[in-house]
Amino acid sequence: MSSQLEIFLKALSRLLGWIYTLCWSASFYPQLISNIQRRSTVGLAIDFPTINTLGYVYYTAYTAAFLYSPVIRRQYAARHPGSEGSTVRFNDFAFAVHALILSLFWGSIVAVAILIFIVLGKSPDGGYDPSTWGWIDVVYGLSHVKVLVTVTKYVPQAWVNYKRKSTQGWHIGQILLDIAGGVFSLVQLFLDSSFQDDWSGITGNPIKLLLSNISIFFDILFMVQHYILYRDAGDKGTKHQDPDVTTPLLTESNGVQRTEDV
Numbered sequence: 001m002s003s004q005l006e007i008f009l010k011a012l013s014r015l016l017g018w019i020y021t022l023c024w025s026a027s028f029y030p031q032l033i034s035n036i037q038r039r040s041t042v043g044l045a046i047d048f049p050t051i052n053t054l055g056y057v058y059y060t061a062y063t064a065a066f067l068y069s070p071v072i073r074r075q076y077a078a079r080h081p082g083s084e085g086s087t088v089r090f091n092d093f094a095f096a097v098h099a100l101i102l103s104l105f106w107g108s109i110v111a112v113a114i115l116i117f118i119v120l121g122k123s124p125d126g127g128y129d130p131s132t133w134g135w136i137d138v139v140y141g142l143s144h145v146k147v148l149v150t151v152t153k154y155v156p157q158a159w160v161n162y163k164r165k166s167t168q169g170w171h172i173g174q175i176l177l178d179i180a181g182g183v184f185s186l187v188q189l190f191l192d193s194s195f196q197d198d199w200s201g202i203t204g205n206p207i208k209l210l211l212s213n214i215s216i217f218f219d220i221l222f223m224v225q226h227y228i229l230y231r232d233a234g235d236k237g238t239k240h241q242d243p244d245v246t247t248p249l250l251t252e253s254n255g256v257q258r259t260e261d262v
Contacts, residue, residue, distance in 0.1 A: 006195055009191055009194070009195045010195065013089075013188050013195075014089075016185075016187050016188040017091040017092070017184075017185075018091050019180075019181075020091075020181040020182070020183075020184030020185040021091040021092075021094055021095040023177045023178070023180040023184065024099070024178060024185070025095055025098045027173075027174040027177035027178045027181065029174075030171040030172075030173035030174045030177070031170070031171045031173075031174050033171075034169070038169065055145070055150055056096055056099040058143065058145045058149070059099075059142070059207065060096040060097055061139070061142050062096075062139055062143045063088055063092045064093055064096075065139040065142075066086045066088035066139065067088060067093055069135075069139075071128060072135060072139055073086070075134045075136040076130075076136060076204065078130035079130055079136070079204070080204050082196075082198040083196050083198040083200060083201050086204060087192040087193060087201040087202070087208065088208070089192075092208065116138055118133060119134065140206070143207030144207075146207055147206075147207060147211065147214065150211060151214060154218040157170070157222070158221055158222065161222070161225045161230065162225070164233075165233055166230050167222075168233060172223070172226045172227075175219050175223060175226070178215055178219050179216055179219035181215070182212045182216040182219065183216065185208060185211070186208075186212035186216075189205060189208050189212070190202065
């Protein structure tokens, strides 16, 4: 590969990386602004923002480890000798931190804790030998939790849209930005691996590959719901809903909705 072409591809990769970061980061705001303007969260599955938080805790830890941990970087190089380095970029870390800041922290670290105990128990040198169980496997474990959380966060929203037969109150702008981010993230990953002449960089960064494809899949599903299945629903989709969709979580013991004292 000529030096000029390599410089161009690297610059293009960085550009695509920051474009996807901006798209995915901006996708958090349309729903937030819509909720404030409407003074309502009707149409938004609460599972979406709360479950999302746990995923970004692990994604932040994953990207930070690949960028700044000498142990993880050395173990990655040992497992991928043909690569100059991992395909995790600073824009991946920046996106994860931004997403985490916009979320409310909750979650459990049981699965990761178990993985840490496995590494300590199976590795002959406390997790530093890359040929056996190592700390890089713990970092990969964080990414797998994020992937599972991503799937989990999308399903409730798709179900709420289906039960309401409407997407009214749920801002489609976040999905349009999300699918754009997914496409640019995927293209950046393939570009980075191509000019390194090492396609294992794709499988070596499984979370970026899976997150992009999962996001694109569910975004297409949401777009079909919004633009095809329920495009004429409008406000009438809120008139005949399942009680489980509209009943407040906090009610008095007799089933009457709680009201503020005047």
